[in-house]
Amino acid sequence: MSKIDAIIFDLDGTLTEPILDFDQIRSQIGIERGPVWETILQMSPEARQKAESVLLEHELYAARNCKLQPHTLELLGELRNRSMGLAILTRNCRASWEIVRDRFNLGIQQVYAREDGPVKPDPTAVIELARQMNVELGRTLVVGDYLFDIQAGKNAGTLTALLVNHGLVPDYSHIADYVIHDLLEILAVID
DSSP, X not given: OOSOSEEEEOTXXXXXOXXXXXXXXXXXXXXXXXXXHHHHHTSOHHHHHHHHHHHHHHHHHHHHHOOBOTTHHHHHHHHHHTTOEEEEEOSSOHXXXXXXXXXXXXXXXXXXXXXXXXOTTSSHHHHHHHHHHTOOGGGEEEEESSHHHHHHHHHHTOEEEEEXXXXXXXXXXXXXXXXXXXXXXXXXXXX
């Protein structure tokens, strides 16, 4: 019997290849550094509206033009065969997820997007998705390609897997329970 009953996936850089250029987004919004969304939330209403428009444009472009990570469909098919609970947790807008879902026929129903509440690394979304799937947090795996994904899972009490894109292992990789370089490695993690 598997030690994992459900997997919560990040979207950009995890199920899809990363194409969002956060340096360009920051430049267009007028942010020097730091998390884009948190900075937008602190702006005046007029500046926030403009910044959100820039971010939305980038997210929708990425959703329309991204490619899936290698082995994404193969992995999701195998996880469905095992009756694994599947969910998406993204800091992106829901519309970008829906475009990706429909383009690639991903069929994952449980999703928590930016509009749904606090964003990663806050654990609220992980806890809510596990509740919706009726799985224990300790039997849930959060998979992502960035620190916030791992922190959200850890803060909620799940296991975590960091997907390393392009071979560069980040200095925070030790926080994750597992470090993987290909999505198919998840099959060994959950067995």
